[in-house]
Amino acid sequence: MKIATRKGLWVGAGLLALLPLLAACRLDMELTLNADGSGVAVTRFTTDDEALFHEVLRSAQELAQEAQEKGQRIIVKTGRRGPEYVVLIEQRFRTIEELNSEEDPYGLEPVFALERREGRQYRLWIRNLTPVLPTKLTIETPGPITDASPGVLFEGRRATWAGVAYSGDFFVDYRRSGMGLGPRGFLLLAILGALLGGLGLAARRRKRQGWI
Numbered sequence: 001m002k003i004a005t006r007k008g009l010w011v012g013a014g015l016l017a018l019l020p021l022l023a024a025c026r027l028d029m030e031l032t033l034n035a036d037g038s039g040v041a042v043t044r045f046t047t048d049d050e051a052l053f054h055e056v057l058r059s060a061q062e063l064a065q066e067a068q069e070k071g072q073r074i075i076v077k078t079g080r081r082g083p084e085y086v087v088l089i090e091q092r093f094r095t096i097e098e099l100n101s102e103e104d105p106y107g108l109e110p111v112f113a114l115e116r117r118e119g120r121q122y123r124l125w126i127r128n129l130t131p132v133l134p135t136k137l138t139i140e141t142p143g144p145i146t147d148a149s150p151g152v153l154f155e156g157r158r159a160t161w162a163g164v165a166y167s168g169d170f171f172v173d174y175r176r177s178g179m180g181l182g183p184r185g186f187l188l189l190a191i192l193g194a195l196l197g198g199l200g201l202a203a204r205r206r207k208r209q210g211w212i
Helices: 016-022 050-069 183-206
Strands: 027-035 040-046 074-081 084-093 111-116 123-131 135-140 145-148 153-155 159-161 170-176
Touching: 040 050, 050 084, 084 135, 145 153, 145 159
Parallel strands: 027 135
Antiparallel strands: 027 040, 040 084, 074 084, 111 123, 123 170, 135 159, 145 170, 153 159
């Protein structure tokens, strides 16, 4: 998510001076991907340093304002968890490429991409991942995960990676479900099937009774 990149939570020119403070911080990112490529990204920044909390909050609010000017929406929330301060940033996207920063002069920010492979097989790429604070990344896919980069744990539709001082690219492969209707879609199909079945039964009864 952009707040985790261009606003200073990843490696960057302005981040080096904050390294002593970042030892008491952690970053949790949750990426949920839908069958059509849309989804939601949630970044949760936690720290026990109040000054750093306000700095991250200010950056998040600036990012939300920039997104609004572009017709996008980023929700920023704050909270407390015991002695810790939390900044939560939520961004819904139509394509995962919307998470990529438009300004990255140093080439230091992660790049998200979705690649279609054979059949219903897809590969989600996260390239140039370079966190410098404890980070946990959770990915929820619209179909069962079939493979992932070394170090990525996965089961069913959920993959997780946790670490610090990692630099490189990693991927998650998944197989998209056939119809991707979701619970509501299957409910509508069931209702439609019941209606068609009822109409067919009524027609057979009328035929037996000589109405048609």
